[in-house]
Amino acid sequence: MTTGVESPKPLTKKDFETDQEVRWCPGCGDYAILNAVQNTFATLGIPKEKFVIVSGIGCSSRFPYYMNTYGFHTIHGRAPAVATGVKLTNPELSVWIVTGDGDALSIGGNHLIHAMRRNINIKVLMFNNRIYGLTKGQASPTSELGKRTKSSPMGTAEEPFNPLSLALGASARFVARSVDIFAPHLRSVLSAAASHTGSAFIEIFQNCNIFNDGAWDPWTEKQVRDDRVLMLEHGKPLIWGKERNFGLRLKGIDLEIVKFEGEPPADLLVWDARRADPTLAFMMASLGDRPDAPMPLGVFRHHDQPSFEQRVHQQLTEAQAKGVPSLESLIGAGEVWDVK
Amino acid sequence: MTTGVESPKPLTKKDFETDQEVRWCPGCGDYAILNAVQNTFATLGIPKEKFVIVSGIGCSSRFPYYMNTYGFHTIHGRAPAVATGVKLTNPELSVWIVTGDGDALSIGGNHLIHAMRRNINIKVLMFNNRIYGLTKGQASPTSELGKRTKSSPMGTAEEPFNPLSLALGASARFVARSVDIFAPHLRSVLSAAASHTGSAFIEIFQNCNIFNDGAWDPWTEKQVRDDRVLMLEHGKPLIWGKERNFGLRLKGIDLEIVKFEGEPPADLLVWDARRADPTLAFMMASLGDRPDAPMPLGVFRHHDQPSFEQRVHQQLTEAQAKGVPSLESLIGAGEVWDVK
């Protein structure tokens, strides 16, 4: 049994493990993410009782059961709404959402974009396996055009969302992308999200080895990874490749791939995640959709602005500056008269 | 009474008027839009019985009652869903949605972004008055940060959506903006939308003279209009101002305003609505949020791609290439056995 005394010793991953048996398929990418989150939470300097993990429904959304924090497994798509109530009520809590591509982008799309717009200080971890896992393999809003699934035997007839573009279009101020099995990278992205004031959207490529095995292999497999992935690092030029001999530069309003030998050209784009204007991040978000280009990972946008709950509580404070009026005054407000 | 005979004579605005009394407040911007839509429909060469107008709930959503076409006043926020069913069932119909900033972006946000993603051939006219009209004046998702309304007496605590950015983030392929009282411009934008294959999103600035009077005056009032509005015209350089002495050019990934005398500089950005890549349109979408910049109007993006209903019906056609199987064969599919 845990005790009520706040432990002074630093937290470890173990502190975040529950006694519940983890019930994902063996080999599911969710395990690696669970690991990374437990590891990262231990380093954030936040007492464990201040964490709240809110989820919707899906394989991914079982996440809270495996985290020894406060956890709320809500209903399909509504985690951002519930989390908003939690955070507005108690801004001191560190509120995280775990959701899937179906939960977040299909039924929950509206709550997601509104959470982004409001800039409420909630971190959304979207596990993107490009499929509905829990319901056994239907197309999701991130499934590729033409994908054959149980519900699309002749292939889907619709283009997928690019989740980062969508979040940016909804004015998300922190947007990032990582991969289940890229543990150190994932941890660094999670830490960056935690440090941001306001809502954060993190897409995590996740392998569903049962219904969509290898969906991200073209980018993340050991052999191809270095050539197919571009790591965005704030302040550093955009370079990738096993030999680190590819770079990106702006050509008008297009991104141009340059292959070079030796020293990188001076006009390579230097990554700036802190720009107030989201255009560059937006441009970068869809780069991975180009067959000739690498998949950018890392922090696309990190623009601090006052958060929704700060603004809301600021108003409460102002309104209460002259003290809290009595219940009597409220009941007896307006025009009254006395009957003897 | 109308008759069943298709009239060979060209349609006029009058053909689209109903006998229903129009019930918007006197002075409401919706009247002007109604006019423009009636005028435009008459010119599209589409028989009037092929038009379907689907709306949600709001002042704007009463629109179908005033159009002598097929009309469906559905429920709050769900017009894109209903319209999708209409269009998938009968791709020959010309399907239009009329919606408000609350209907489309608040309760209906998810259906809207999915309609854009799917690229279903439906035209969404969103009347943006930055307020909830029908429910008498609460903040909407396009109300400015800090706006005082009935539901936000100390001002809202949240940034608004930029509707065009949101649509582009959702991969809308046709995105445009016009103004209720800019009749010729509005008509041309509507015609352009009609000519597009796939979903179209048109934001129309609309004045609610009861609950948010003058919301767009800083851009649209006669006196300031020329200096505060930038007309996007495909293939033309971006120039505005009473004296047409301001222009826009790219500086890296930023838009720079140039003031010039005489001939416009050669490096002004020439507008290209037809780009496949949405970055430029995205950049332009938020220009109007800058206090120093003009508000762009016109077609931001017009990128033709196969539409959802085309793809869906293509699959039906393929599946039926060898004829339609019998009901018997369906009932008796799989392993069967006979009992004598």
Add this chain to the structure above:
Amino acid sequence: MSSTETTKEEDQKQHVLESVVIRFTGDSGDGMQLTGTQFTSTSALLGNDIATLPDFPAEIRAPAGSLPGVSGFQLHFSSSDIYTPGDRPDVLVAMNPAALKTNVADLKPNGILIVNTDSFQQRDLDKAGYASNPLEDQSLAGYQLIKVDMTRLTRKSVEGLGLDTKSADRCKNMFALGMLYWLYTRPMDSTIEQIRTKFAKKPEILEANLRSLQAGYTYCEATEVFAESYVVPPATVAPGRYRNISGNTALAIGLVAGAKQAELQLFLGSYPITPASDILHELSYLKAHGVITFQAEDEIAAIGAAIGASYAGAMGMCTTSGPGMALKTEAMGLATMVELPLVIVDIQRGGPSTGLPTKTEQADLLQAMFGRNSEAPIPVIAAATPGDCFHMAYEAVRIATRHMTPVILLSDGYLANGSEPWLLPKVEDLPKFPIRHHTDPVGFRPYNRNPETLARPWAVPGTPGLEHRIGGLEKADGSGNVSYDPLNHEHMVRTRARKVELVANDIPDQEVMGDPSGKVLVVGWGSTYGAIQGAVRHAREDGHSVSHAHIRYLNPFPKNLEDVLKRFDKILVPELNMGHLAFLLKAKYLLPVVPLDKVQGRPFTEGEIRTAIDALL
């Protein structure tokens, strides 16, 4: 000004009346709501008992002069207890032909009909669809027709103030009000005071309004347009401090009172919808009281956020109307499963679908009872009068927190916008029930149960040592761990049902107005209270054996309800729906109750209920 009361000419007759019903009608731009509320507050201050019924058009501003643009305000004031805004008006003020057309049929035979002749031009008649001018064609012969050229007279009275015609014409409602003040011998001080406050920053408008008011009054005095004037003496109401209150305002402050007495943060998640929006507005003005309001993107987000708020330790609430209620049902199931307190307010309106959004109805009761997937029982309570909305809102909070359950509070458009004089409750009479969240980790399990109520502990995030997980999957009692065990599921389903049944231990017995047994019991719920009460009282005065039971606690029913019902020969159940309560009573008690259903978007009249009572006697 107050001296006007005493300047009556001796030769004018002054009759004393027990009660009067006035209906002000005009175009939505004519300011009839203001006129009505002014007359109301003046009458309240004078000590009359009052009841009001505003009637808005569905459009924000329907075309001026059109039938759908007519706005009305009916008020009933009396020297004795009254329960409804009155069945049919004694006086009808019609500012234009459209208002006349849509309202005159309700006017009592030989009632006073005051019209503004200036707005009966051909154009106006056309808009209202009158083929001939009713002021001239004898069609109004059955009424005391008072024709006044109000527009001209108003313009005249404000001459010299430099107002444009439009602004001048806006004052004609004050002219009408002045006339009515004269007719019923009312003082004008309070109205004058309010005009002064309202237009403090616009001196000409202020002056114009005052002059028009006075002009209307003087006009009557000077012209003897009315043969007589009337006095309605004060009612003998309970002593104390009063305020005129609408149901929505009462409901809003009742929620605040509940949260304050529970010592909880109030969190409202809401999405605007007629006729519930005003509660959101009221509460968003109460930030000084620590109230957090969150205008969500839709009703699902609103209830979702309210659940999140309750989870985090606040008193989560949401307010909506029928269509919004329909959207919340999945989330209500979640709230039932995680057993958190939550108040869900449904201000019912005419349906189905968008229906008649500005009209009243009581047809969400069965939705409130059953409108969720699977077995998700939730306590349901309903307010009976505008003032009662305060009390039932407070009750909703009390039940939700004590029993750790969502609670549905039903009101409707009629209560929401109607108003009545409300004897202010004393704060010391509102029991405090301070809620202390669970903090002790010793023996803590999220689904331990209070043996008396079956409530589980309320342990909120941030509390060290109580980290735990909840969710919508079935859970083992006690530990709260996900459980697919069949017998545990049955146990939990029955436990949740039992938990709601146990609320019956915590609510008052069903009361009966009249004898505790007899021939006919009229059983109502919600806003029909006034009409039933009036009808039953009058029937009793006429010597009939009739009583009235008004059910405020609909799920669970009060424990003595069956007993109450069985003491009467016949049971009449009037409802503004197709028989919801009747259905519940039949299923629960197998009693052949007689439904009286009305679904017209408007309340019962006393007369309708009386007729049904008489038919059963």
Add this chain to the structure above:
Amino acid sequence: MSSTETTKEEDQKQHVLESVVIRFTGDSGDGMQLTGTQFTSTSALLGNDIATLPDFPAEIRAPAGSLPGVSGFQLHFSSSDIYTPGDRPDVLVAMNPAALKTNVADLKPNGILIVNTDSFQQRDLDKAGYASNPLEDQSLAGYQLIKVDMTRLTRKSVEGLGLDTKSADRCKNMFALGMLYWLYTRPMDSTIEQIRTKFAKKPEILEANLRSLQAGYTYCEATEVFAESYVVPPATVAPGRYRNISGNTALAIGLVAGAKQAELQLFLGSYPITPASDILHELSYLKAHGVITFQAEDEIAAIGAAIGASYAGAMGMCTTSGPGMALKTEAMGLATMVELPLVIVDIQRGGPSTGLPTKTEQADLLQAMFGRNSEAPIPVIAAATPGDCFHMAYEAVRIATRHMTPVILLSDGYLANGSEPWLLPKVEDLPKFPIRHHTDPVGFRPYNRNPETLARPWAVPGTPGLEHRIGGLEKADGSGNVSYDPLNHEHMVRTRARKVELVANDIPDQEVMGDPSGKVLVVGWGSTYGAIQGAVRHAREDGHSVSHAHIRYLNPFPKNLEDVLKRFDKILVPELNMGHLAFLLKAKYLLPVVPLDKVQGRPFTEGEIRTAIDALL
């Protein structure tokens, strides 16, 4: 292979049994569903009557060997008519300790218990939470325990095929199947055929499966592990062509049949949800039949699109389960208001909230009846058996189109996944009811009504001269124009109610199995059919005065229902909920029906119902 039937050694006893219940259980990775369906189809081909009950874990793949990871498949095969998958198995196959632990309590006393000893290592026992090895501690003494080292034997049988251990071990379900085939003297041809088709592209896997199957069979023959083998002769079922069908498949093709006989395009808007998703899958494979399936972004969009499709002239449908149903309620109100045909299918599952998503329940009936704001009556029908899902789906289309109304069709997880041999209906026995959309502009008004059904004309966009507007606001009857008229509203509310009542003219009378009057009538609806039918038949065989009425048409009820009910002394209403139908019957007929409620996520056993019947006799 088929020769195996005749190679029995003379000295082995072969008993003839009337019926047998087998339950295969193992880890979700152990292929028990496949084993079960293979045994099922073999038995079906053999002419047995059969009923099945698959039982999946809620997780896709719970950890191997864990209790939640257990997957089961029960099947009942018989030479006489059967109605349920059987109360308690005669034979339990347990592939691991977890399967044993969660299932053994159900096994009949002295039942056959076949276990794979190889998976009873210490680690396996720990995972299942066994303190000691049940195979050794006498705790299974009450059963005929058959211990087989299946893993080793299977590995042995596939030796030389070059399979890795994992692939080899996957074949042990075939070994178990082979054993059961021997035990019940079944031919293996059909299974062999299906293995050949399934693994056509993987020759080693094919061969391994065949060898294992044969090995299991031969093992029994060689070792005399079973003292005797059994024969269950063919049942005498109605002649005709049969197919083994699950409720979801039957429902899907029933919808297609309805749309085809109506000559309408079928449009399905759906969002995946257990246990309804399979209907979406089935229909999306039927593009050749012109079926359009639209996987929407959520359930609201799904029904919205279906309404749009109906508006445009298709037969709009949506399929979902409880939580999704809750989300559709606002849109159902719209469909009611615009009076368009629509079929809404709810495959009920355990709740409330996310509840027990893979388990069965019947607790959405009251939601289906009342779960909408205001008065929005909708016909409700329910399927009784897997095969009946076909018929009721067809009925849903027929009623929706003839009466221009949404129709709710209820099924549940048990019907959806369960299967039975289904006598294929003849297409010529399915009446055609071709729908012709309205095209004639003469006298057209969108809310004109068919005097017989009160249905309005179905006029679709694209038709010249019929341009009109519809929507969710109240409308004037006839013209369909928006109307706030109070009396029109009452008229329309009553018209919509009446329209649904008139469906009663168009549905069959309630039938009774057994005598038309007597002591006890068991009234059921939905998937409880089999258990009730079995219990009532057996009680009747025992000489009791019991009959069974199964209600397929729940709103409106069949016209003769009251009459049927009143002919019995007592009425028993078994339901997998807290008494929904009982509630409706009590409210409607004021009859003191006796509810029998079970809410465990699983169906009734015959025994449970029989006990309740006996208690009433």
